[in-house]
Amino acid sequence: MRAIRKREAEPGLVLDELPVPTPEPDEVLIQVEAASICGTDLHISRWDQWSSERVHPPLTLGHELCGTVVAIGNSVRGVAEGDYVSAESHVTCGTCFHCRTGKAHMCERTQILGVDRNGGFADYVVVPASVVWQNDRAKLPPELACLQEPFGNAVFATATQDLAGRAVAVLGCGPVGLFAIAIARAFGAGRLLASDHVPYRLELARTLGADDVVNVDEVEDVPTWFVEHNEGVGMGIVFEMSGALRAIEDAFGIVRHGGHVVLFGIPARPATIDIAESLIFKNLTVSAVNGREIWETWYTTRWLLEHGVVDLRPLITAELPLERFEEGFERLESGEACKIVLRPNGVGA
Ligand SMILES: [Zn+2]
Ligand SMILES: [Zn+2]
Known part of the structure; x- marks a missing residue:
């Protein structure tokens, strides 16, 4: 599969060829349909001070994503092959004080997709079943479903x-x-x-x-x-x-x-x-304020977007195939763009 990666500890990103990952027992494999570029991705691409201290290459970027589940680990319950899903980008520990008191967005052991573990700028991504969010395809097309993550902020x-x-x-x-x-x-x-x-x-x-x-x-x-x-x-x-x-x-x-x-x-x-x-x-x-209250903000987000209370379409500047990611990053760096959505599996624009 193809993946946009930070291959070395230096500025820039490359489109790499990798084997499709296999999910662990508690993980699912998602075929990515849409993944939007965030300011965080620009920081990692530039290799600024924050990202050079936080990120350990090689790493696939992308934490705002949606797609279809194509394989599940053998202990996964509540997620099935064929489900159309998004993902909460924060993979939290589940056992610390904050996680156990319903404040998982403050988990100090959090791992972020596309920052601390491989993300969704790829044909496929593996995520823990615990971060999967079910979407309704009839109400939320992929270019909007992927935006639930940043919109939740x-x-x-x-x-x-x-x-x-x-x-x-x-x-x-x-x-x-x-x-x-x-x-x-x-x-x-x-x-x-x-x-x-x-x-x-x-x-x-x-x-x-x-x-x-x-x-x-x-x-x-x-x-x-x-x-x-x-x-x-x-x-x-x-x-x-x-x-x-x-x-x-x-x-x-x-x-x-x-x-x-x-x-x-x-x-x-x-x-x-x-x-x-x-x-x-x-x-x-x-x-x-930092992050998103998990999962409360997802319910509000879904309600606002599915019912058209908020229409995010004017904010989608472009939808691009994965191989044109550099163009997307350049347009964002110029300031003349809002959200650029990558469409790894050929759908969209
Ligand atoms: Zn983001
Ligand atoms: Zn925790």
Whole structure:
């Protein structure tokens, strides 16, 4: 089979030829139908500091996937050959404090598909049966079914808040920021404002329901822009989805007193926050959010997507065969793309 791999501890990826893996007793073999590229994959491809410390080549990338089960291990129950499935990307230990108290997304022994073990940028992938999620093919085609994994991050980030009628800001319009905009609109956000520095993404933010958008490179004072576009008041909830240091600092100026800041974007360096002025004197609540609550967010995600409450189609920039993965990575690096979906087994575009 073919697989997109980090073969050596160096920048770049290659399309390799490998034997089709055999599932262990508790695993299943999935013929991959769709696998979307994530920012994490770009980091691993570039071989930045994080990935060079975390990833041990050789490794097949890809953690946002769906496909058909074609073989199962002999102790697997509840998954059968022919099932049309997606996968939770976090393979958790099941025995630590967090796993045993229903907080498996905080498992410290988690292994991530396509990061710590072989992933889905391949014709076939083996995953533990415990991470399999059943899809309904009639309601969710492969190019959307694979997006449940990243969309679940936005579901989790927004689920902490009651959005109906509130003034909501989303800073950073990458895929998860755009997902958050679509969710906020679907859940009845009052004023919905978004920022980024890429015009292409700001246009998508409008498409998904943002009332107004700002290019942070084009205004002097970003917090003032938000206040001016929200009837002179700070925003009730600010979702910081970019991880940019400037946006993190701006978030605390954009939020109103008594409001809520949700930090999701991951900064590369420590950020400086004035605790007295930005937090205490503002009576602020700050949440830091990572991952997806397993499996609760999957149920919400399925409901939102299957019923068309949120339509992710405008965010699929292209569907490409596996061998054109380099083109997909390049388009994402350019900023002129949102989600690129690889279709290993020849279906789609
Ligand atoms: Zn991802
Ligand atoms: Zn655990």
